[in-house]
Amino acid sequence: DIQMTQSPSSLSASVGDSVTITCRASQSISNYLNWYLQKPGKAPKLLIYSASSLQSGVPSRFSGSGSGTDFTLTISSLQPEDFATYYCQHSYTTPFTFGPGTKVDFK
């Protein structure tokens, strides 16, 4: 199985901050990498697919980059509704696996 790691595991930030989360795959996955946001008690929500494509309806302050094994999710100006846990997930081959998550909370 391809293992996904994320860093940091948690971070504290303020509204308006720029935030970057990193995801690393245990082998090259080309651009088969997605990002999700999850709020407590809710299902994950797709933000970014294919490493850098913004899902319809997702604000443009979210952006993704990377290919191969290293990927980043950037939130350019953190908004109150962005405080949540973020997961990366590869779709290079089955079994699909998710990263352990990065929790973004208030500083």
Next chain:
Amino acid sequence: QVHLQESGPGLVKPSETLSLTCTVSGGSISSYYWSWIRQSPGAGLEWIGYIYYSGSAYYNPSLQSRVTISVDTSKNQFSLRMSSVTAADTAVFYCATYKAGAFGYWGQGTLVTVSS
């Protein structure tokens, strides 16, 4: 807009079979792969498997021996059966669509507890 809703028992006894159904509305059953994903504090998010409307199913090898996913196109539903459950299978189970490499639509999730 595709809407998915999980249903099934919230409590299952150890060694028994967990059965969940996902009802789909607002989308064609032939447009997606239909997936099950679970989330537990210990294991995080885990892809269980998916099925196409034709009936072709693919499973996570770690669960393959205990899992069956089926689809009923006449009812716009797909289902999960997981046998020989243990406390380690306690989780929130989500159904979701899979298309173009991503899980785009998710159900709200249903908590299944394995306990006697």
